[in-house]
Amino acid sequence: MSVAPSPRRPVTCPSWCALDHGRHPGEDDTVHVSGALMVRRTVLRLCMTYDAGIGAQEGPYVLVGADEFSLHEADALIDALTQLVDRGAEVSPRAGA
Numbered sequence: 001m002s003v004a005p006s007p008r009r010p011v012t013c014p015s016w017c018a019l020d021h022g023r024h025p026g027e028d029d030t031v032h033v034s035g036a037l038m039v040r041r042t043v044l045r046l047c048m049t050y051d052a053g054i055g056a057q058e059g060p061y062v063l064v065g066a067d068e069f070s071l072h073e074a075d076a077l078i079d080a081l082t083q084l085v086d087r088g089a090e091v092s093p094r095a096g097a
Contacts, residue, residue, distance in 0.1 A: 017034065030052075043063070
């Protein structure tokens with residue numbers, strides 16, 4: 001059984017977009033935002049714009065609170081955080097030990 005796409009969902013809308021497009025005329029259909037992930041009290045999301053009229057795309061970007069990271073910058077941040085966690089784990093007692 002196939003599900004018909006929402007008539008308000010633009011063809012250019014990425015699969016991760018959680019917005020309900022078509023409620024407001026104008027730029028509404030060019031902005032795409034993912035659902036929110038929370039880390040402590042910080043909201044994490046993907047965001048991009050795509051204007052089919054001129055074929056211009058900006059992003060996607062990773063939003064960390066009010067900060068915006070390119071995918072490359074977010075990947076570098078993940079690597080740096082992983083290094084810090086690995087170093088910290090060397091001196092931290094293991095859970096259950």
